[in-house]
Every structure is written in C-alpha cells, then in structure tokens.
Amino acid sequence: MRVALLGFGSVGQGVAKILGEKDLDLTLTAVADSKGGIIDPGGISIPEAFSRKAKSGTCGRPKLSALDIVNSDAYDILVEVTPTHIDDGEPALTHIRKALALHRHVVTSNKGPIALAHRELTDLARRQGVALRYEATVCGAIPIIHTLQHGLLGNEVKALFGVMNGTCNYILTRMEDEGLTYDQALGEAQEMGYAEKDPTYDVKGLDTALKLVILANTVWGMDAGLKDVKVTGIDLITPQAIQLAMDQETAIRLIGEAIPSKDLLRVSPRIIPRNHPLLVEGTLNALTVVTDLAGELTFIGKGAGSVETASAVIGDLLFIRERYAGRP
Numbered sequence: 001m002r003v004a005l006l007g008f009g010s011v012g013q014g015v016a017k018i019l020g021e022k023d024l025d026l027t028l029t030a031v032a033d034s035k036g037g038i039i040d041p042g043g044i045s046i047p048e049a050f051s052r053k054a055k056s057g058t059c060g061r062p063k064l065s066a067l068d069i070v071n072s073d074a075y076d077i078l079v080e081v082t083p084t085h086i087d088d089g090e091p092a093l094t095h096i097r098k099a100l101a102l103h104r105h106v107v108t109s110n111k112g113p114i115a116l117a118h119r120e121l122t123d124l125a126r127r128q129g130v131a132l133r134y135e136a137t138v139c140g141a142i143p144i145i146h147t148l149q150h151g152l153l154g155n156e157v158k159a160l161f162g163v164m165n166g167t168c169n170y171i172l173t174r175m176e177d178e179g180l181t182y183d184q185a186l187g188e189a190q191e192m193g194y195a196e197k198d199p200t201y202d203v204k205g206l207d208t209a210l211k212l213v214i215l216a217n218t219v220w221g222m223d224a225g226l227k228d229v230k231v232t233g234i235d236l237i238t239p240q241a242i243q244l245a246m247d248q249e250t251a252i253r254l255i256g257e258a259i260p261s262k263d264l265l266r267v268s269p270r271i272i273p274r275n276h277p278l279l280v281e282g283t284l285n286a287l288t289v290v291t292d293l294a295g296e297l298t299f300i301g302k303g304a305g306s307v308e309t310a311s312a313v314i315g316d317l318l319f320i321r322e323r324y325a326g327r328p
C-alpha cells in the first residue's frame with residue numbers, strides 16, 4: 001500500500017527510517033514538512049528526503065504543501081505526525097478529515113485531533129469504510145490501544161491508571177534521587193532534551209489529560225474532552241513533599257486515572273508505595289488496566305522517542321495493510 005507522511009520531525013523521520021530499512025510492503029509515495037513536500041508515485045527516495053532536509057531545511061520542494069498531498073491521489077494511507085495543538089487540533093484535524101472523506105486510511109501520533117474530535121472522526125472513518133488508528137498518541141511504544149481494542153476483547157475494562165508523561169516522571173525521579181528542586185530538575189530535563197523550552201503542557205498535566213481522554217473515549221465510547229478532566233500538574237511540588245513521601249517508603253508520581261463507575265477522569269500527583277508496579281523511573285511510562293476477566297495488567301515502556309513512537313505508527317500501518325490490502 002502507498003503511504004503519505006505529513007511531518008518530518010522526530011516521529012516522521014523515525015517512520016521514514018523504518019520504511020527505508022525494513023521490507024514491509026509499504027511504499028512511501030509522498031512526504032511533507034512545514035516548508036514543502038514531494039510526491040513520487042514510484043516511491044520517494046528516503047535517503048534523498050533526509051539529505052534535502054539536512055541541506056535545505058525541507059524534505060520536499062517549497063511549492064508543494066501538506067494539503068496538496070492530502071488532496072492528491074498518491075496514497076492509500078495518510079500518516080499524520082505534525083505537531084499537537086490542543087486548542088483546535090489544526091492543521092492535523094483538517095488533514096485527517098479530508099483524507100477520511102477521500103476514503104483513505106489514517107494513522108496518527110497527533111493527540112490534538114483524536115482528543116478533540118474522536119467521535120466525529122471515528123464515525124467518519126466507519127461511514128467511509130476506512131481505518132483510523134492512533135496507537136502512537138498514548139504512551140509511545142506501549143501497544144495500549146491495540147491491547148484495549150483487540151487483545152482484551154471480551155473483558156470489561158473497569159479502570160485505567162498510570163504514568164503517561166515521561167517529562168514529569170523524569171523531573172520527579174530526579175527530585176527524589178538527587179534532592180533537586182522542581183526548577184533544577186526541570187532545567188536538567190530541558191538540557192537533556194526531555195522537556196520542551198515551554199514545558200507548560202507537560203508539567204501542568206495537560207498532556208496526560210489528553211491521553212486520558214483518548215483512552216476513555218476509546219474504551220468506553222465516552223465523548224469526553226479536556227474540560228471533563230480534573231487536572232493538577234507537578235509544578236508546585238516541593239523537595240519537602242518528595243522527602244516526606246520517601247520517609248514513608250512511598251514516592252510521588254503524576255497519575256492519570258479513569259474510573260467510569262465513579263465518573264472520574266483525573267490527573268494529579270499521587271503517593272505510590274515503593275513496591276508498586278507503576279513506580280517507574282526516568283522517562284518511562286507505565287499503565288495499569290483493571291478488567292473483569294484478565295484481572296490487573298500493567299504495561300511498562302518508552303513513552304516517547306523517534307523510533308519508539310514510530311514503532312507504534314508502523315504497527316498501525318501493518319495492521320491496516322493486513323486488513324485492507326487488495327480490497328477495492
């Protein structure tokens with residue numbers, strides 16, 4: 001099947017690299033970043049796209065935009081990996097709506113459109129007879145959406161909770177291990193490239209809240225939005241609070257929780273016993289799913305990173321290839 005890739009940053013380059021290295025029976029026929037794009041029905045030269053990006057700042061040519069690619073007939077699956085904007089989901093929301101309207105499958109790592117318009121987009125995909133898959137929007141490499149939608153079929157999922165933001169987890173771990181203040185740990189996370197220059201979205205708990213909304217809407221068919229999540233971030237946590245938790249053989253972590261029977265969607269710093277499976281270190285993510293048949297399952301893995309996130313995108317692409325290749 002033919003793949004068009006919108007976004008050639010960390011995740012987009014990870015996806016392109018894997019498509020170039022592995023024989024997956026998927027052909028990259030179009031690619032775009034914010035400054036240009038390129039279409040080649042015979043297959044893009046991936047090394048040339050990387051070298052154009054390094055030399056000229058764009059992987060394509062300035063005259064071709066992402067929207068030109070979406071409206072073209074050069075692809076079967078759109079991979080949307082442009083930046084997340086939580087206010088309006090754009091430009092990804094428009095890209096995804098248009099692709100689905102044109103009967104194309106969509107794979108995305110972009111939380112904005114999936115958190116803002118899950119019901120609209122999944123309904124549209126169903127009506128159009130195509131797939132909309134978004135494994136990479138939640139917990140990077142951990143295949144949690146696939147597990148919830150397929151692996152746990154027959155189970156009632158009663159609750160979900162976990163550590164879904166590596167930046168916050170890194171900051172809390174460093175405050176704990178080295179006695180750093182919040183500002184010192186944040187500065188270190190920024191130096192290491194784990195935190196953005198403007199860390200608001202992560203440290204205020206909004207990134208975790210978006211992921212919680214995506215999970216709740218996926219599992220329980222809710223039509224929840226950010227406004228339905230009670231959110232408290234980690235930016236007011238003091239070294240004294242961390243020490244107090246440590247004195248009691250516990251640790252503080254930013255936890256997202258969804259419990260439909262209690263009408264609860266919440267993101268907040270919580271105290272966790274030291275031997276709890278959710279107590280992961282550094283930038284790791286961990287998510288516990290409580291079910292009626294399988295009991296409690298905890299998944300731990302890398303929540304971000306170029307190749308790790310691309311792993312989730314590639315899994316979605318291959319799922320679509322297996323289900324739909326050869327169908328009219």
Ligand SMILES: NC(=O)c1ccc[n+]([C@@H]2O[C@H](COP(=O)([O-])OP(=O)(O)OC[C@H]3O[C@@H](n4cnc5c(N)ncnc54)[C@H](OP(=O)(O)O)[C@@H]3O)[C@@H](O)[C@H]2O)c1
Pocket residue numbers: 006007008009010011012032033034035057058066081082083084091109110111136137140303304305306309
């Ligand atoms: N990085 C991770 O580990 C990770 C994990 C999970 C989910 N995500 C999500 O995945 C998405 C991509 O993340 P990332 O880290 O790869 O971001 P990134 O490194 O900032 O790359 C974003 C890419 O999108 C391009 N872009 C921006 N506006 C565009 C437009 N209008 N049309 C076409 N391309 C456009 C940028 O172009 P330029 O190159 O020209 O700037 C860049 O190539 C985000 O939504 C993010 O939240 C990321």
